[in-house]
Amino acid sequence: MAVTATPEQVIERWAGLRVLVVGEAMLDSYLHGATDRLCREAPVPVVDVIRRVDVPGGAANTALNARALGAQVTLLSVVGDDPEAEALGRALDGAGVATHALLRDGSRRTLSKQRLLAGGHLLVRFDAGSAGPLPGAGERALGARLAELVSGHDAVLVSDYGYGILGPRVIATLARCQARAGRVVVVDSKTLPAYRSAGVTAVKPNFAEALALLGRPAGRLDDERIALVVRHGRRLLESTGARIAAVSLDADGAVFLEDGRPPYRTYARPTSSIRTAGAGDTFLAAFGLALAAGADLAAAAELASAAAGVVVGKDGTAACSALELRAAVTPADRVVRDLGALAARLDVHRQAGRRIVMTNGCFDILHRGHITFLNAAKSLGDVLVVGLNTDAGVRRLKGGGRPINPLDDRAHVLAALSAVDAIVPFDEDVPIELVRAVRPDVFVKGGDYTVERLPEAAVVQAQGGVVRILPYVQDRSTTSIIERVHARAGDARPLGSVA
Secondary structure (H helix, E strand, O other), rough: OOOOHHHHHHHHHHHHHHEEEEEOOEEEEEEEOOOOOOOOOOOOOEEEEEEEEEEEEEHHHHHHHHHOOOEEOOOEEEEOOOOHHHHHHHHHHOOEEEEEOOOEOOOOOEEEEEEEEEOOOOEEEEEEEEOOOHHHHHHHHHHHHHHHHHHOOEEEEEEEEEOOOHHHHHHHHHHHHHHOOOOOEEEEEOOOOHHHHOOOOOOEEEEEHHHHHHHOOOOHHHHHHHHHHHHHHHHHHHHHOOEEEEEEEHOOOOOEOOOOOOOOOEEOOOOOOOOOEOOOHHHHHHHHHHOOOOOOOOHHHHHHHHHHHHOOOOOOEOOOOHHHHHHHOHHHHEOOOOOOHHHHHHHHHHOOOOEEEEEEEEEOOOOHHHHHHHHHHOOOEEEEEEEOOOOOHHHHHHOOOOOOOOOHHHHHHHHOOOOOOOOEEEEOOOOOHHHHOOOOOEEEEOOOHHHHHOOOHHHHHHHOOOEEEEEEOOOOHHHHHHHHHHOOOOOOOOOOOOO
């Protein structure tokens, strides 16, 4: 993805993608009712069922999400010849997911999960359906259909719940297809080593699955979890054969690993929902679409995490639409122009025991160096405030040819990063008044500064904070990007200093 692409531009590209989803399709049914009495046979409530809602689950939910996000989607799976399969087909057809590759097998029962709720409270879940491996003929039929379909799609999303649909022969077929003409393939599976030779682009283990891959016991603290994943990133990639591993950490976001690049972390937003189901399916869909659209790891990570966050805020098995995702990655409330309102917001965080981190800059063309720096800054605390130079301030610092992108555009792109909690435009050459309002526990600058050379340092320290200097990523700067653009256009004019 070009460094100037916005999240909205990446999402727009999804409309032209063709996506194949392979895995265990399920029917999630919700029985809603009310209760005001106990059963005579046993001390259990009697629920009068008022309505039933059937929605696609499992791989079918991944397909539903990919379609809601804008792609053209085909679902390949095996279902029974039963009422659950009929209900699942109707729900998928209604959502615009192609179901011509749903294979019927009369010897199997469609996987289903029925949830009984009374007064909005979940009482019990009933699981049913065939969970054993496909018979030889069924596995051959599924593999043959996979071989036919892969070439007509831009990406393959594998949703393997371990219920027997994706056996060795099917995975071997995927490997042969990848060897002939590689596609973006993203796998979510409880048995990721089975895909090691399948030529997958990315895998999506949760923390427990990552620990199993490493043969490690569970960590006790959140920081230990993150450190453990980062420390053993290479082993995770080697054990799965993937170029990218996205390790989900539930309420603590996710860590993304790519060989030869710094780890990237996203941060989850707080939610009060307790009945969410299928957020991992949403994550898989958005992450796969972003990679297939040419997004880099950071952009794909932010879009996938934001999409999952939308679904976590809903009840039951749900999908995230492209419209909802656009709103989620550009939240207007992260741009704060009133210093009094900012100080009040930060006081709430302090009362909760959270550490405030602050940095500032032009952030003209957001690139990998910026993103690595901002993630490193966020890791020093809990809440990251970014002071953003106004257009006039950038011109004073960088010269008349800057900024390339105006203030609103720069703030808009920064707001899409989950590491950034607040963006505050300022017009001072040195943000002294902003530092006084923020009162950061940690003030962070990048590059070859020293504490003695920072005018802000005395103010930070007088308020009880500390100053940290973080290195920039080598050969990653706005200036170098602009110079390369000019050089390729035959114009190698020098430009101002690094943002």
